[in-house]
Amino acid sequence: MEQRACAAGSVARNQLASEIRQLSQQHQDSWDAELPSEVTVEARRHGFATKVAVEWSDEAPKLIAEALRGRFVTALRIKTGDDPEGEEWGQEEEHWDENGPLMPPPIEANGLASLDLGRLVALDLSYFRIGDPGAEALAAATGSGRIETLDLRYCAIGDSGLVALTASPHFAAVRRLHLQCNAVTAEGVRSLGGFPNLTELDLRYNHIGEDGVDALLAAPFIGSLKRLLLYRDDVSEAGVRKLASAPQLPTTLRSYWRCV
Template sequence: MAIEEALRAHPDDLTAWHAYSDRLLERGDARGTLIRLEQRLPRTRPADRPALEREIADLVAEHEDRWDDGLPGAARVRSRRYGFATEVAVTWSDDVREVVEQVLRAPFVTTLRLTSNAADDDDDDEEWEEDWDEEDEDGWDLAVDRGAPRPGRLDVRALAGLDLGRLTELDLSYLSVGFDGAEFLAGLFVSDRLRALDLRYCRVADTGLAALTARPQLAGLRRLHLQRNRLTADGVRSLHRLAELTELDLRYNDLGEAGARALLAAPFAGSLTRLWLYDSDVGEDGVRELAQAANLPPGLRSMWRCV
């Protein structure tokens, strides 16, 4: 539906939402009423707000159970707008492709998180640090057969044929994707809408990151989380293709002083609002250069530590 496509592209267009509410009301969907009520709320006098808020709460309580009828049971709704699911988490399973495909049919889902189990919605970084340190480092050998996933890796080829072009945010954190999985994943992005990508602890390494950043459709990324991916200065240099980055997480990587210099040479350096470099092994000279860099914004909230 054209109006749904327009709302996905411009989710803050209140006029379009009002027009969409007409269509919902015509087919007896209570979310049409919810849109009208929630749009009235900011214009309501403080004395009248409690009554309107109760009316909204009663409407949601009465109808919410039916609003997710089109979603698979394996999907967990994490965020809504006007009753419509906008952010969904899915646990990786043998039928993950079918589940995600069904999720992406929902009209306004633009944020997707894939997790290794249902309990991963609230991950504990410290616990993952301990698990990581105990794992066999052989999994990082890049001289492997690209034709099959390595033991312990998720076979992201299970997602083959999916169109992730509707997504504006994708979270794969704590999934063992691997560099070869990242290369495959890059091909699933067929539009330039993605603005946030979370790859913490995904083992993508420099090779996988280079494959992702080489994809023109990802050039518009604003937020990128790459904590603990065994990245080096080469990985940082591949980020130079992402000129619009404003938030970058490079914690727990092996950047070295060369990585710090590559970061300062990036086209997005002057636009960063958040930068995480804790435990990234940039060295004393790297810390000094970062601290004295004239092209980093004065208000940048950043963290680094010389190890």
């Protein structure tokens, strides 16, 4: 039916789109029946679940294994019971000091090592405070190297956790990496060469300094970046100057840093 919609005129396409919506609504419950009841559907395509969310617990690995048997599920979000809403979490004054974000104690997440991530193309752990031990457990999970989007915002990950992830072949295909508000320094940035296919990188609220900029400009993906999110305070004045004049950066990104 979708192929018919692509080939039809605008009136016919609208009619076919309406038929697709009606069929999706009619059969959605039966399609979702293959998923565990504890799983939340976060994204669909033509009514079929494509992204699911599971709340972390001792039972989570089992639930995730069952959810990933869904025929069209290729994206997973793992969250916690106190999962915050919106980008504002962590920005309040009490979460910060002069050295950057104050990291709460990590949540026990050794069970991540037991996961089979082989079907996934996107993995979202944003606001799940796994810390370095959890990142190291995640690096030990089973995978097939298909994951292209990895969201690790506010995960309390430092250099050792990031090094473990970049060394794992299961994450070698990552193209979009979100590391906002972790505890990454220049050492962690140097490990990002393990993600040679990066096109989008968010390193905001990580104090990487001038040394981190040097490491970033030496990375194999630097010329392919389409988005690079950093703040002046993350890289220092010297770092800003280097980014503004770096021939390795694509022209658009270099021009942006000239205006910062």
